[in-house]
Amino acid sequence: MALVRNNSSNGREPVLSPRSLTSPRGLTSPRPLAARPTPEPVRPLANFPPSIWADRFITFSLDNSELEAYANALEEPKEAVRSLITDTTIDATTKLKLIYSVHRLGLSYLYPEEIDAELDILFKKIDLDYYEQVDLYTISVQFQVFRHHGYRLSSDIFKKFKDTTTGIFTDEVSKDVKGMLSLYESAHLRLHGEDILDEALAFTEAQLKKIVSTLEGDLARQVNQVLKRPFHTGMPMVEARLYFNTHEEDFSCHEAVVKLAKINFNYLQLQQKEELRMVSQWWKDMEFQTSVPYIRDRVPEIYLWILGLYFEPYYSRARIIATKITLFLVVLDDTYDAYATIDEIRLITDAINRWEMSAIDQLPQYIKPFFRILLNEYDDLEKEYSKDGRAFSVHASKQAFQEIARGYLEEAEWLNNNYVATFPEYMRNGLITSAYNVISKSALVGMGAIADEEALAWFETHPKILKASELISRLQDDVMTFQFERKRGQSATGVDAYIKEYKVSEEVAIKELMKIIENAWKDINEGCLKPTEVSMALLTPILNLARMIDVVYKFDDGFTFPGKTLKDYITLLFVSPPPSLEN
Numbered sequence: 001m002a003l004v005r006n007n008s009s010n011g012r013e014p015v016l017s018p019r020s021l022t023s024p025r026g027l028t029s030p031r032p033l034a035a036r037p038t039p040e041p042v043r044p045l046a047n048f049p050p051s052i053w054a055d056r057f058i059t060f061s062l063d064n065s066e067l068e069a070y071a072n073a074l075e076e077p078k079e080a081v082r083s084l085i086t087d088t089t090i091d092a093t094t095k096l097k098l099i100y101s102v103h104r105l106g107l108s109y110l111y112p113e114e115i116d117a118e119l120d121i122l123f124k125k126i127d128l129d130y131y132e133q134v135d136l137y138t139i140s141v142q143f144q145v146f147r148h149h150g151y152r153l154s155s156d157i158f159k160k161f162k163d164t165t166t167g168i169f170t171d172e173v174s175k176d177v178k179g180m181l182s183l184y185e186s187a188h189l190r191l192h193g194e195d196i197l198d199e200a201l202a203f204t205e206a207q208l209k210k211i212v213s214t215l216e217g218d219l220a221r222q223v224n225q226v227l228k229r230p231f232h233t234g235m236p237m238v239e240a241r242l243y244f245n246t247h248e249e250d251f252s253c254h255e256a257v258v259k260l261a262k263i264n265f266n267y268l269q270l271q272q273k274e275e276l277r278m279v280s281q282w283w284k285d286m287e288f289q290t291s292v293p294y295i296r297d298r299v300p301e302i303y304l305w306i307l308g309l310y311f312e313p314y315y316s317r318a319r320i321i322a323t324k325i326t327l328f329l330v331v332l333d334d335t336y337d338a339y340a341t342i343d344e345i346r347l348i349t350d351a352i353n354r355w356e357m358s359a360i361d362q363l364p365q366y367i368k369p370f371f372r373i374l375l376n377e378y379d380d381l382e383k384e385y386s387k388d389g390r391a392f393s394v395h396a397s398k399q400a401f402q403e404i405a406r407g408y409l410e411e412a413e414w415l416n417n418n419y420v421a422t423f424p425e426y427m428r429n430g431l432i433t434s435a436y437n438v439i440s441k442s443a444l445v446g447m448g449a450i451a452d453e454e455a456l457a458w459f460e461t462h463p464k465i466l467k468a469s470e471l472i473s474r475l476q477d478d479v480m481t482f483q484f485e486r487k488r489g490q491s492a493t494g495v496d497a498y499i500k501e502y503k504v505s506e507e508v509a510i511k512e513l514m515k516i517i518e519n520a521w522k523d524i525n526e527g528c529l530k531p532t533e534v535s536m537a538l539l540t541p542i543l544n545l546a547r548m549i550d551v552v553y554k555f556d557d558g559f560t561f562p563g564k565t566l567k568d569y570i571t572l573l574f575v576s577p578p579p580s581l582e583n
């Protein structure tokens with residue numbers, strides 16, 4: 001069944017030879033070439049599709065005066081919106097709708113204190129009787145605002161929309177499209193034990209799917225959009241742009257909000273295009289395309305992934321660092337999965353563990369440039385961050401990088417022994433190979449004072465929310481990539497391990513893994529409620545990492561085959577013009 005590797009040619013390139021064919025992994029080709037003294041080993045080449053972007057983003061040229069002009073233009077509407085947020089004459093319902101729109105438009109980062117202060121007051125004043133009188137849409141918006149910002153508003157406020165005798169949502173609810181849409185968004189913020197939100201999610205999803213084809217205009221666009229991906233599991237930067245395009249009626253009454261959103265999009269796009277240019281140029285200068293041509297060449301996609309973690313302008317340096325380290329992970333993952341022999345993998349892992357330049361001598365030629373660049377980059381970071389006493393964050397990232405290399409080796413050893421791990425054994429290593437420990441720690445390096453030693457100590461406790469994000473990454477990737485990986489004779493995935501452990505069909509295994517993922521989302525939602533273990537600024541990248549998995553892997557393996565979702569997102573953010581300031 002699933003665990004038996006495909007030993008026959010799958011009709012593709014002859015070079016595509018599952019490693020388990022030549023057990024033990026790494027043995028030379030079964031057909032020795034007499035003319036060659038050292039025959040080239042059979043390599044598990046995947047023939048990944050090339051980049052769809054080539055050098056497109058390298059040619060961008062930033063006009064600093066333009067960036068500065070946007071920064072200056074932001075000031076006036078920014079202050080106008082601040083006045084609105086803090087205006088004591090605005091009633092609670094209007095205020096909460098305003099804060100909701102500000103958040104959905106990606107503008108909350110400009111007013112963290114003001115928003116918190118306002119919500120603190122409003123949350124204390126909550127009168128549950130009020131919720132008895134208002135409509136589903138209003139209640140759902142308020143529920144989201146409070147939950148987005150960490151306030152534990154009870155989901156009992158939705159009880160009144162259920163029929164007391166049947167226990168299901170009323171007919172009235174199923175006729176209220178806007179209310180259902182907002183309830184559907186709300187349900188994604190569910191916690192453990194919130195059965196009413198589990199039911200709401202199933203109910204609204206079914207109802208919205210049923211009626212979507214009958215809708216028109218913005219409402220049709222909104223429902224299509226939410227069914228594809230609700231705000232809570234989306235990439236914040238993209239969700240902000242989509243909300244701006246389809247929910248104008250929510251915020252057009254506040255001229256300053258419209259103006260601020262437009263300028264902010266223009267400002268951020270310039271900055272992000274410059275960052276993308278920098279990492280693209282670096283990638284080219286490092287000549288990865290020549291030294292490791294077998295990997296997935298995905299610079300814009302990885303930059304997008306990291307932009308998904310944080311888009312605030314002050315995290316520019318942090319994004320560059322985290323993007324480079326994640327690109328190193330792509331090289332490492334594809335080298336282990338789609339090029340190196342088991343003997344080479346052992347040598348590479350050992351060199352990464354030793355972390356000294358002299359270890360380069362033991363490496364195969366093709367990976368030497370990578371090893372040199374890896375050590376040099378970390379060296380530079382260490383120097384840069386030693387100055388302000390922050391080298392500890394670089395060390396943590398490095399240690400996590402070494403740990404993932406050992407995790408990848410473990411997978412390779414399992415494959416070499418034709419061994420499928422038990423499910424707990426798989427998950428222990430799987431949380432490491434999820435890459436989210438390395439990425440989240442690397443994300444801290446450039447974040448500045450907020451990512452202090454105390455924050456790092458918290459990360460080192462392997463908190464529940466980080467585990468949940470890693471689990472979502474590991475299992476959602478497995479569910480969407482196992483078939484392709486299995487065909488290529490790669491190491492067994494969580495799907496294989498689950499099948500072996502529980503002796504179930506592939507279909508059941510996938511369903512069960514999806515349930516485990518759903519539960520992990522509830523852990524994440526719990527972890528973002530006040531009082532949080534560490535500041536929300538540190539939790540947000542962890543939450544956003546989970547969101548990015550949904551973005552990349554909800555429908556298919558969007559990373560290996562980036563021509564759909566990721567292409568659309570990259571086009572929207574870095575190719576299409578941002579909203580015009582003219583009208």
Ligand SMILES: CC(C)=CCC/C(C)=C/CC/C(C)=C/COP(=O)(O)OP(=O)(O)O
Nearest residue numbers: 326329330333337433434435473477481559
């Ligand atoms: C595991 C995962 C989703 C990580 C996300 C973080 C990230 C961008 C890691 C870099 C390597 C990578 C793109 C792995 C996903 O592909 P793959 O399916 O080849 O990963 P695998 O070999 O671990 O299954």
Ligand SMILES: [Mg+2]
Nearest residue numbers: 333334337338
């Ligand atoms: Mg892989």
Ligand SMILES: [Mg+2]
Nearest residue numbers: 333336337408
């Ligand atoms: Mg791998």
Ligand SMILES: [Mg+2]
Nearest residue numbers: 477478481485
């Ligand atoms: Mg995979």
